[in-house]
Amino acid sequence: MSSSNHIEKVAIVGAGGNSGSYMTKALLETGKHTVTAITRAESNSKFPEGVETKQVNYEDVSTIVDALRGQDALVITLSVFAHGQQEKLIQAAADANVPWVLPNEWSPDTDNAGLVKDIGAFQEKPKIREKIQQLGKSSYISVVTGFWYEWSLSIPLAYGIDSLKHEATLFDEGDVRISTSTWPQVGRAVAGLLSLPLQPEGDDKDRCLERFRNGLVYVNSFTVSQKDMLESALRLTGTTIDDWKITKESSSARYDAGLEAMKGGDRMGFVKLMYTRVFFPDGSGNFEQSKGTANELLELPKEDLDEATKAAIEMQKNSLW
Template sequence: MSNFIKQVALVGGGGNAGSHIARALLQTGKHSVTAISRSSSSSSSSTIPPGIPTVRVNYGDPESLVSALRGYDALVITLGVMAPPGTQESLIRAAVQAGVPWILPNEWAADTYDAGLQRDVVPYKQKAEFRKFIEDLPGGGAVSYVAVHTGFWYEFSLPIPDAFGFDLTTRTATLFDDGTAKISTSTLPQVGRAVAALLSLPVTHPDPAVATLDRFRNKPVYVSSFTVSQSDMLDSLCRVTGTLKADWTVRHESSANRYSAGVEAIQRGDWSGMVKMMYARNFFRDGAGDYERTRGTANGVLGLESEDLDEATTMAVERGKY
């Protein structure tokens, strides 16, 4: 096997993160990317970035998956919240059987290694379980994972009122507690660049000073565009929209109460509470959302620069118009 990742299979290549990952991988000129899609998917192949072939598979047919994944150096999984139950398990099993040596599982979130977040946010606990699932599968010792943590996607999240607490239409800001708790977050283009840089590293190198993919074997990788508070976001929104804070209705809400309200909504069958619950939990005073401080990032190793907050806010405002 080559000491570099060349052939990459990508699940979710037409999605929010997947499309940016696909483009960034192609732009390196070092990778051949193939999109893996369900044969029953109603999504159009036109959502896949140009230059990426699509292989359609039957997720209910294990051999179909195994056959589709043979010969790849890495499998990158990006799945939406509406993906059928068992999808990631099927993909991981097939990757192990097909001999894919590297898997980037469906992480793309805040710090899913944090004990408090695992306890309080069920999807984060499930991500930890998927990592153990890879380690414990028969034959899984030949397959390694890298868990890429990006935080919430900034320009995707900012226009969603239940997420960061901003309603751009009514110019209402709901600040959790005093609005100064910081979280690490990434733009979607930064997510793409991070994966492309990671998979462009040599797998191994005799010089320990050289960054390698092996350094991150079965470990987390933390990346970000910046680490900001809601107050920082509001200041940026004012600059970008040419408004004053006096033009905004600013409210305050306990992050703990907001989290509990989200949990209660889920218990009533209202799954919109999931967004409120997940985001509010990352703003708790324990600092779990600020992994730049608690864990450090791999931005330097991967050559990722911090992004301009106002430029990202501009993207969010434009996104919020649609």
């Protein structure tokens, strides 16, 4: 591990995935980090030039420990359906004495009791943070990003907008604002965070990882409503509101319908439940307002909403969901 005041060696689980690939790219671009992709032996993932790879067997935690020895930080990106893997990674990181862990957060605010109570997939996240502290070997930094903007907008069931069919379902009046991030912004946030000095340097006492030890970091691209997203889609498709079929649905009723569908084994019910909950008119989806963001400290750029919407429309065309 590095004896300097900076993180040098970063291991990433999911380095070839949706958000992980952007993290990998951004970390490499800093020129400050050696990046190691932690993969299964049977994985066919491709990585950029310069990425080291170490293969592991999740049924044999010792292989994960060996892969993590000497790493300064572990970044975990996993599917919401990858049950049990994160606990093994957390234990292995402790056994390998990895000092910093960015757990599988990348979500709306899981420090919000209402969201954690109502979205079952979020309930593991506070428990993982607690487990890291209990093990006492690693410190965590949980990066809260909101849902991924372009990915979510490309799924009509998620943000309620179908740019190809020119249809939109507004939850309540469609004016509740939520914090959301693009994949490139998530990548830049991780690279910016792990490029901070461990301890303060110079007069700026805030620009260090120590400030965020065992805490949550909030970053975003936009804090927008469904109406904002719809207006962006209108601009990108060259249409007017009269060209679209617009319906409205109670957010609470939509959440309840998703819950019932999920109980019946319908995964789409889970998507409906999870996404609708952040649009409740309780402010739970707007962490920029309630918690603030670290965008300025991490020197994250202001992004163009229409450019992100354009990416979402292309994703929908290519049926990435």
